[in-house]
Amino acid sequence: MTPSDASAGRWSDLDRPPLSAASLRRALVTEGSLWTSLEVVESTGSTNGDLAARAAELPEGAVLVAEEQTAGRGRLDRSWVAPARSGLFFSVLLKPGAAVPAEQWGWLPLLAGVATATGLSRGAGVDMALKWPNDLLVTVDGEERKAGGILAERTADGIVLGIGLNVTLTEDELPVPQAGSLALAKAAVTDRDPVLRAVLRSLEEWYGRWRDAGGDPAASGLQETYATGCATLGRHVRAELPGGRELTGTAEAVDAEGRLVVRTAEGERSAVGAADVIHLRGH
Incomplete structure (x- = not known):
């Protein structure tokens, strides 16, 4: 990994300037903030x-941002590849x-989805919906097109949340x-610095609310807000389950554990x- 500010060719694409690690730190790593460090690297695997x-x-509160990911992963070990500085990968x-x-920690990926969507509404002027569990x-x-996703990984004493977002693709x-991307969705703002600040501030706000409520998704407002912004609810879906099983029906709700409740035709x-959910057309 090499720091982005050290790259000799960092201005090679003037339409995609690098992130300013220094200004992001000044804005986000402040007294009393959740964010305790913020590092921007030019390129890394994941x-x-x-x-x-x-x-x-x-x-807690360490943030790592890459201008380019060479081995980025989505859910189910799918690869996530995009041109350098075309998105936010952190x-x-x-x-x-x-x-x-x-x-209750299983709610964190869903919380990240809510935080990202609300942050982008404020900071980028774009409407974003959530596809259960964590597609943007x-x-x-x-x-409807996928412009981002969230991947959560447990550590010995915490959880790492990864967020990938197509900005100017x-x-x-594609x-x-x-x-899709924010630019293709005609977002009002595609400058990545303010967009990242808006998402991280929203994430801090939602995480604080959820933690203060002891992780209770109802008391924190998380469960209701997720359901309101979830494009999966009310849709006819096919859930591809572990072991090759499938479940088809109507997505009715997200329960107190963050699971998707599906009602079959019977x-x-x-x-x-845990499933890969496909929105079915014609229903």
Whole structure:
């Protein structure tokens, strides 16, 4: 890893200037803030992997941002690749400790989705929906497209949340046709510095509210806010479950454990905790 400020060619693409680590630190790493450090690197395999490897020696609130990820991962070990400085690829270290029972930590990826969506509404002027459990959707020409995602990894005493967000990707640069970006969704702001500040401030706010409520998703308002912004609810879906099983039905709710409740055509309700969910058309 090399610090982004040390790269001789960092101004090679004037349409995609590098992040300013110094200004981000001045804005975010302040007295009483959740964020205790913020590092920007030019390129790395995975910010989640790097931060998880150092989690034991770092305090809560460490933030690691990469201008480019060469081995970024999404859920189910899918790769996440994008041109350098075209998006935001970062991870944060959280250590809820005794303040939140471990069984509630499963809400953290969903919390990150809510925080990212609300932060982007304020900071980028773009509407974003959530696809259960942690895909970030934007609307491009009337069509829902994935513009980002969240990956959570447990460490010995905490959790690393990785957030990947396509910011300025053009149609020609999309990894798959179903992908999107803030620019394609006509966001009012695509300057990555203020966008990252808005997302991290929103994440700090939501995390504080959830932690102060002892991780209670209802008392913190997290469960209701997630459901309001979740594009999966009310849709006909196919949940591809571990072991090759499938469940098809209507996504009805997100329960107190963050699981997706699906009602089948026979009227049976099942709570899905880990699955790849596909929104089905024509229903």
